[in-house]
Each structure stands twice: as C-alpha cells, then as structure tokens.
Amino acid sequence: MSKEPLTQGNKPPKGLVRILRFFIKGEYLEEIEGDLEEIYYDLRITNGTKRANLKYLFELLRLFKLNLIKSIMNNHKYSVIGLLAHSIKLSFRGFNRYKTSFIINIIGLSTGIGAALLIYLWVNDEYSVDRFHKNGDRLYQVLQNEVVPEGLETDFGSPFILADQIKEKFPEIDHAVTIGNDEMSRRAIFKSETDNKEAQARGIFANSDFFKAFSFSLLSGSVDEVLSPENAIVISEQLAIALFGSIENASGKVLKANRDLYNDSYLVTGVFQNTPENSTLKFEYVASHKMALKHEAWLREWTANGAVNFITLKEGTDLESFNQKFKSAIIDQPYRDDNLLVAYPFEQLYLEGEFTNGEVSGGRIAYVRLMTSAGIFILLLACINFMNLSTAQASKRIKEIGVKKVFGVRRDALVFQLLTESFLITLLSLLVSIGLVNLLLPAVNQVVGKELSLFGTPSTIGLCAIILVAVTIIAGLYPALYLSKFQSRDLIRGRLKRGASDLWVRKGLVVLQFSVSTLFISGFLVLNNQMSYIRNVDLGYNRDDLIHFTLRERDLRQPFLDELNKIPGLISSTNLYGGSIAELRGAGGGFSWGNPIENEEITFRRPQVSYSFFETLNIDVLEGRAFSRDFQNEEQKLMINEAAAQLIGIENIVGKTIMDGNKEKEVIGIVKNFKIQSLYEPLQPAIIRFIPNGNHFMVKISKENQAETLKTIEDVYNQFNSDYPFNPKFVNDEYDQVYQAEGKVVALSGYFTIVAILIACLGLFGLALYNTERRTKEVGIRKVLGSSTFALVKLLSTDFIVLVIISLFVALPISYLLVLDWLNGFSMHYTPDILLYLVVALSTLLLSLTTVGFQTMKTSLVNPVQCLRNE
C-alpha cells in the first residue's frame, strides 16, 4: 500500500478513522476508507472542515451494515474475544473428559449457591420489614422505661392520651400518633346500610396524625382530613370492595358497627391500600381515636396504657438530646412518676426489639445474623470443595498444561483459561441453583410463613452477579495459580513435586470444611433439643388436650358454660380474661401490704380467672383453697403463686389480707409456680384475681374421640348464635406459635445443616476418588503381595479419617462455647451434655467413613491384573 504524504489538516478526524478501522472488514477497509476520505476532501473544500467532519461521522454511522462489519467470532483468534472463545471451548472439553469432578462441582456449588440465595431472600425480607415509611428515618415509637428493683423494664405501650400532650410540650415533634394497643385493636362487624352488606374486619383506633406519619397510601381521601371527624373511619380497599363493591363507592357512606365498636355509626372518609406484607402494623380499618375516648372513659386516665404512641421528629433533630428532655415528659402525671419515656427508631424495632435494663439487647436480629453467617459458611464450603477438587485433579491435567507450556503459552493465559473454567462452572451452578430455588420456594415459604420470590427482589440480580464473581475468584484463583506454576519439564515427565505446603493447604481446607459442618450439626441438634425442651418443660400446668377459644358476647358466657359442662367428653372448663394461658397478657403493680409506699410499684403477673381454672389446667394448690362456688364474694379474694408468696414475705399468708389498689382482699390460697409468659423471662410472681365471665375459654377434653367432642362443643357454641365463628385452638399449638420464630429457625437450620453435610461429604468423596485413583497401582501391587481388602481400605482411609478427627477437635469446643452463649438467652434451657457431642462426633465420623469407604472399597476390590496391566 503506497501512501502519499498529505498535510495533517486534510485528514478526517483520527478518532473516527480508528473506529472505522476497528469495525469494517479488513478486505473492504482500503476501498471504503478511501471513499470516505474522498468525500471528506471534496466537502472540506466547498463547505469547510466542520461540515466535513459532521458528514464523516454521519457516513460512519451509516456504515454499520451487517455485510460490511467484522463478525464477532471470525478470524479473531488473537483478540480477547477469540481467546475467550478458545478458553470456553477447552473448558467444555475438560468438563466432558472429567465428568465425575464436573458433576461433583456442579452439585456442590449449586446447592451451596442455592442455600445462600434462599438465605439472602429471607434476610432481605427481614430487613425490609417496616422500612417502607417515607419518614422512616425520623419515625420513633414511644417506649416507657419503668423503674423496677432490678433496673429498668421496657414497656411498648403508653397512655392513650399521650400523643396530644407531648406534641404540645415538645416543639421538635412533627407528628404524634396514638394507635390503640392490641387490646384496643378489635375485630368488629360492619354493616353498610346503603348497600346492605356485612363484613368482619380487624383494625385500629388512631388519631389524625396517623396517615401523615406513616406511609400507608390513601386511595381516596386526603391525608390531612381523613381522621379529623369524630366518627371518621378509613377502610382498606379489600373492606371497601366487600362492603360497597368498589373503592369509589365507599367515600362518604355510613357504616354501622356492632358492639365491638360501640354499636355506633361511622362515616367512611377514605380508603387505603391494603397494608403491605412487610408491615408489622396490620389493620383493615382505622377509626378515629376520639370515638374510643368518647365511649371508654378509662382511656383518659394516665394510669392506663391503652395505646402505642409514635412520633416523627422534625428534620435535623438530635435524638440523643431530645431523649434527654423527653425522658421526664410524663413523670408529673399521676402514678407515672417513675415512667421514663424514650423515643426509639421504629424501623429498628422489628429486628432489635428486646431490651434489658433500658438498653437494646437483641431481638430477631440474632436469627438474621445466625442465618447470614450460615449462608456465608455454606457458600464458603462449596468454594472449598471446588478448590480441593481442582488441585487434587492436578495430576490428571498435568500433561495438558505441560504441552501448552511447551508451546509457549504464558502463565497469565493459563490462569485466564482456568479461571474461565471456574467461571463457567459457577455460571452453570448458578443457573441450576436458580432453578432449584424457584422449585423449592413455595415449600420454603410455607415453613417460614413469608411470601418470598426470587424475581420480586431486584437486588437478587446484583447478588447473583456478586456470587458469580466472588465464587469464581475464591474458588478458582488458587487452583489456577497452583496448576499453572509448575515447570514445563516436570509437567511433561508427569513428575509432580508437590511441596509440603500444598498438602497442608489441602488438608487444612478439609479440616475447615468438616469443622464448619460439625458446627452446623451440633448447632442444629442443640437448637432442636432446646425447642423440644421448651415444648416439654414442666410449665407448672398441663396443656395436653386443652382447647382455647373465645366467646365475645358477655351475656352468653355463663349460660354457654353451663351448657358446655354437660358435654360427656369434656373433663373440665373455665374462662378467664387476657388470653390463652400460652400467651397470657397483663402485669402491673398496685398491690400493697405492710408499708404501702414501699411495695405498691412491684410488678406482678395478674391473671384474672374464674372457677375451675386451676382444676382445668392441673395447677396444684399448695396451701388454702382455690376459687369455688361454695363461697360467696370470691371477687374480694386473691390467690398467689409461690414466687409471690416468697416476695411478699408474710408468714402464713393464707387467710391474711393484702391491698389490691384501695380494696382489702383476702389471700385464700397459694398455688405452685406456673409459667405465664415467654420462656425468656424468669418465673414471675403472680397474684390471681377472680373475675367470672372472662371472654377466653379453656376446656380440657378427654383423650378419646376428640374430634367428636370438638364437634359437640361447636354445636353448643352455635346454639348461642354468636356474631363470631367458633375458633378453637389446641393450647399446644398456640404454645408452639409463641415460639414460632425459633421454630422457623430450627426448621431452616435443619435444611441448611443437610446442605452443609452434603457439600462436605461431596468434597470428601471427590478427594477420596482422586486419591484412590492415583494409588490404584500401589493397591494392585499390595494385593499381589497378599494384602487383605480390609487392610487396604484402612490404608486408603486413614488419612481422611485423621483429618476428620482433627476437625472434630477443632469444632466441638467452639460449638460448645457458641451454644452456651445462645442458650443463656432463655430463662429455662437445657444443658448440652457429653452425649450430644458424642452423637455429633460419631455421626460425623460415620458419615465420612461411609463416604470414603465406598470409594476405597471399590478400589480395593479391583482385580490387581486390571490396574497393573493398565499401561
């Protein structure tokens, strides 16, 4: 190609020419470049450089025709793309050749990645709870720290009338919200008089700041006004459709409520979108709090906690200094002189909602952290597997790499090729695991009670990309460097000098892998044991065959109970206030004896029960008697438990009186301690009051024909025409419900333990496979010389078993310490014994023996002729 010199200024812009040269096919380049230059030259003379440049660019763009540009793959052997294509081709040949290790790698990595993905989805969902409020960063729940002898006790509730008061008092507060507490969040029946439809819904009372502070979006009605009228009610879209057929129809209509909402009429002022799944506040209607105040006088009292209060602080407010002032906001109110208020970030409350002595001490975050580390460890296990297998495979691939080296392939190119291989394996595993996760998700959702979806969370794509890169590098880099570092002459001769360090690395990895799996196994067993311990612990009452349900209509309760007791399969029945025994609420002070000033503030559990309570629940009366129909005025009497008797400290207390508020009541009996709330809390003193007509019923039925008995109870219930359906639950189930969070974690950790074991065993299996294959000749010779099969198996397995034993020694003490730490969070916990660790050790050993033994056995049984002739 002859080039005549040209002045610099005549030439088209260099950058554009370079682009042209990059994408136009080589054989057309000279002609097309020449054409463009000619046009450029002519145009520059007539219209100037600027126009010519523009024209050049325009023409350049129009040159992108399929038959003019270079194809991506063709004739590109020396570019990056060509190299990549070559590497991919070689990788697939490799996969084809070493099928076993390929399959082991895919299974190991895909289960590992799948487990990690599932854990991520769960963790991500946990972190999304309550995080959707626009004001989230300045939204706080008002907690009360009550001064008790042991320090501070944190209470989530607060007075119903708190919000308005503090909003006036503190200029930093933007919105102050009152929401009725659990007890005030009622299931009511609404009737639309215009449309003549009925629907049941559970909702809350709230003041007018509610929709301003929280981001529950309104489909109709304005945020500022919906809760202003006294009889305002805002309903969910679901309820709107149930009652009025459509959202548009609902506004301005009148709803008549049943007795749970005071038999009053309400004006529908707005409709809100159904509360999202990841909100801890769930409700189907929001009624103005003024209505509750109108009908229930006690809510105006400072002594009562009828609400949960929230505030948003104005932007830029310092929480620390605000809390300093806020602390003493209500101590001048009656009976509130040692209630310290504190504003706690609402977004954090879900995950970090347990307090000891006024300080955050954990909560669900513990499970989230546990799961996160489980996910990371499982992924790490899978990576280690891959590393181990690839390096162990070295002896087989040595010739391939040696030939390449002889042909002058540089080390970086080799590393690139090996990394491509691990990238491809990771990519394939990722795809497999995505399929797997998709398949398993419905089952997992059932276990964890969530609605997780792989594609619903956009961040999953990012995570997949991160996993892809991280696993490729973590799992692939060491083998790539390891395999490519040998000298070519050693490689060709097939003589591999493995340094002691390589061996240590590999052994170390196996030890690490088995240590982690041992941690998983022992952790899971302890978790499981603790859960069954909780289920079977002596709670002081017998909850077998115990049914709980409610009857809301007060007048029907006594006649219903009388009717109930006639049922043959029924052993005993009672009713009480505050909920099922499994989740009984209600604690407070107000009792006094001796010197009233000293002890009025001591908190007692305060169950309010009726006749036959102790009989139905099999709680032993130690001294005195239980509430009974044989006596009059039982309302004026109290029973206490052992802990309370000890605390009060009056000798022979039965028959003496203590003050309940300003009433003097006689203590008629002492009962054995029985567990009233979470097992995390120590046994608490309880004072049991008598109230007939409680709304919760506890019924003990005989073991025989339970289905029939239940049916009869339902029939009796239906005779009374309650507005509410019969809702029986076994107390055992309710009890499990209370420990649901732990139950879920146990179930999940069970699955992940299996995954961890599977991965570790796969790794061991792979290693055993290569090791024995390498030693087939040795085995053959030994056999010829008369070695027994057993001796051979022993010979081949010892190395691995030693490694597993070492990892047991590493992992068991660590797991013991971790487990002890976790168990201390429970007031009642079982102590892990030596037996458990024996079981863990034995099962790990057995598993690894089977894994290795299977392979070594196979090798040992081979006819020596076959392995020796193989040359």
Next chain:
Amino acid sequence: MKKTKLGEFEELVLMTVVVLQADAYGVEIKRELESRLNETLSVGSIQSALKRMEEKGFLKSEFGEASQKRGGKRKRIYQATPHAHKVLQEMKDVRSQLWASMPSMVRS
C-alpha cells in the same frame, strides 16, 4: 426467471455501474445515482449493495489507481458480469410486457 433476487435499490446501483463503465467505483456511483435520483445516499448503503451483488455474482471488481484525494487508498472498480446483463434484460422485458398489458388510463 432465476431466483437470485435483485432488489430495487440493487438494480439501480447495478445499472449505474453499467452506465459508468470504467469509472464505476464507490464515490462516483454514489454521485451519479444521487444526481439521477435527486436524493442523498450514504456510502454505507451503496457499499452494502455492491458487496451483496458481488457475492451474488452480479458484479466483479478489481483495484484501480490511488489518488491524493483518497489519502493514497486505491479505488475499487466494479464491472457487471454477463449474468447481470442477462438478468437486467429479463427484468426490463417483464416490465415492458406488463406496461403493455396495462389499461391506457394508467399509462397517461
């Protein structure tokens, strides 16, 4: 008629190549066709058509001389093959037959 397709634009380019004879290279073809069609064409569309037709056997080409204007790059001179001449003739015949059988109203 042979099934090797000749598109409308390709046919125009092919005929221009025949018209220009020894001058038939990229820029000249573009210039000639632009003046006849009275519209602007891009180098890309001309070149793409040329390469396609060369592939289909309507054109053959060889390098011509270089010039200073072209920065020292050689031209590629195109020439229609006998096959191309035959196809052009066939297409013309088909067209004129069709014209002949059209009602006079349209023709005017």
